[in-house]
Amino acid sequence: MNPTNLKDSAKQSTTINTNGKFLSQQQHNNESRYECNQRELQNNQVISNNRLDKKSVPAAINNKDHVPRSRNKCLVCCSPKILMIISAIYLIIGFIHMFVRLANYKLCRDYHAKLDSTTPITLSYDPSTISTLNVEGISYFYDYSKDHELLITQANDALATNATIQIHVISTQSSDVQFETSITPTAYNINFVITFISFCCLSIPPRCVVIRVEVILPQKLTNLSPINVNSNIFNVKFLQNTISSIPYPYPINFKTTNSDVDIENLLITSASIQTSSGDIKGSITSVRNEVHIESTSGDIDVSVYANTNVIANMVGGTSPRIGLKSTNGDIDLQLNVSNGIVKPVIDVTATSGDIDANILLASGINDSQITINSTSGDVELNLQHSFEGQYEIKTTSGNIDLNIGNDKDHNGLGRIGSLDSQGFLIVQSTSGDVEVRF
Template sequence: MSFNKFIDFSAHVDTSTIKKFEEKDKEIERNISEQGDTTVDINNESSNLYLDDDETSKNNMNSDYRINHSKEASDLSSNSDTRFQRKKACCCLTRIVLIWVTVILLMFGLIYAIVIVVCIQNCDHLSKHIDSIEPEIISYDPNLYTNFTIEDFNNVKEGEIVVSQSVVPNDNNATLSIRLATLTYTKAYMKSEFQDSTFILQILRESFPNSKKLAWLGYLSIPPKCVVARLELTLPQFTKNATTLINSNRFKTNFTQNLVPYTSPIHLETSDGDISFENNLLANQLSIVTQGGNINGNLIQSKQNDINIETHNGKITINLDIKGDKNLVNQGQSNVKVTTSKGDINLGISIEKDIKSPNVEINSIHSDISVGFNNSFNGHYEIKSAGKIKVVNNLEITSKTNGEIGDFNNEELSGVVNIRSKNGDVDAKF
């Protein structure tokens, strides 16, 4: 079939039929358009509904958020207020506890201080009754036990050791007399130990830690150091030239006046106890080592003798009288040596006629030094100090600041005086 035939066929189609089809098409289009409008309306309505729903939901969400936010803020505020109240309550409670603890401690401290004061007042009366106490006697051989040491572990409030020389020529033992005075509720006792060449005397208290590490508790105990002790040590006349060593700790040491010279060398050590001499006759060496105790008194040298004193800040006030011994053909020469850091020195030396002037050596750092020979010295002197120096020699006065002064006399009975002080003033009279 050809193309023309198709055209011809369409041309022969009935026009009425075509109109029917066109009308149907228009009707269909109208229906579609109406449906579209309806759909649009529906869509518009639905969109509006959707919009309303969205706005409502958004409003609901915003209101819920505001409600939740307000609730959270309220919760946070309430929690913060609760924490603040708890913190405030804790601070108040802590402050109340601290106040009560402080009050209780102050009350206990006040009671403790009152008890300590009462005990100390009662302790002060003990020394008045010390002589009425029956002593305990201990004898020992000073040739075997040359070192006598006192240990009180801070138990003794006041202690004194009195040293004397025996008048009995054939007694070779040393005698120690012990008296302890305590309060009625303070039980103190002593214990003696012999170790090697040392005789140790311990003064103890019952129900108290008697040890060197806990010795400081003696100041805090009740009653505090409420023991008064007096020891009397009598040395024999003759020993095997062994040095008698006395360690008196904090006890005062008093050498009583003796008619018979101390024949054995004596070495005395103390920490803070004062040392005093009462016109004591020395026939041998005397050495003293102390920290803070003062040293004072009168000493008499009967023949060749050495005196050596070392102290840190104790004050030294000694009068030394050097006498001859008619039984000696060749008189010896005495030596006096004083070494200190801060303690002032006041030394007076009198030399008997025809006795060699002693060799005197004094060394100090901050001490003021005063030495007088009562116009009896014959010899050479050298004085050096950064402080003021004043020398009076046969009415001739020499003064100098921060320097050195010296003089020399070449006579037979000459001695040497050497004084060195770093910062102290020196006053010497020959």
């Protein structure tokens, strides 16, 4: 090989080697770039997946079926502006309600004050032949039904034998109230109907009806059969004739519902007074034979005086029986028994109520029979050093506190007073405490 060819061959070899190195370097660079790009793509994919996971996980938790979430409707109704509008509406309604109630209340109060000036409708019947009087209201009666009154009193005329009924009515419109009477062989019936409806006293314009029924009983009857009076709705006042001061010579049985009974200084022979969903309060100045007072879902607060000075001229004994009974209500009794009373019987019973009794027996009364019984209530009895006889005090699920003179730890059985005394006292309570002061 000539030198020229050797040079060309060497040159070519050098070129090949050089190109080979160049190509190898370029390939290496390309591979490096490819790997970098791949790593960058992988990183981007990971970041993208992480973002997707953060967005998709709550959705998957909240909605496993991948149902698009609906807009929360509360965002509309509970917005501050809507709440302010609703509050304003309620406030306006409240003011209107208060204004209308006050207007109706004032109207009824004004009508009530004018009752005495109205001309009454007068009715009468003979209680010797018709023993029962029913005075009732069919209630469209509204909140102010407590303004309707039933008064029971006694005639001034000693010769009168009929019972007189006087009806006073004031109403916004004459058609607002109607009444009718009917007679059966044993009962005289008066039924009132209110012809408009008032929801919670919301009458616009204001409307009102006020009724007063006054029953004037005679001082005597041709026979001494009981007089029965039944009522509902009306508040009752049982009054004594202060002019004649003559005791009612016949038994009176009175029963009412949804109303209170107020007794004012009665002089009675015998009486039974009962109410449901109402209170009984007042005073009985004298009782000859028996008085029974009973309330359901109401309290009893009465004073009773057994006074022989008032009933001395009446035929019969002087051994009165006083009975009080309450269910779902408390009893507060003040009882005075005067000289000349023989063997008074006192029975006080309360269920789901407390009893507070103060009993004063006149000196020399040593045969009284007293029973105090309470279920689910406490008993407090004060005998004011006037009781003589045996006593028995007991309670279930409660404490007993006896005060006999200076002895405050006496047991529940014993005798107080003279050995020949015939009085007997029993006090018992279930689920309540008992305190007796002799």
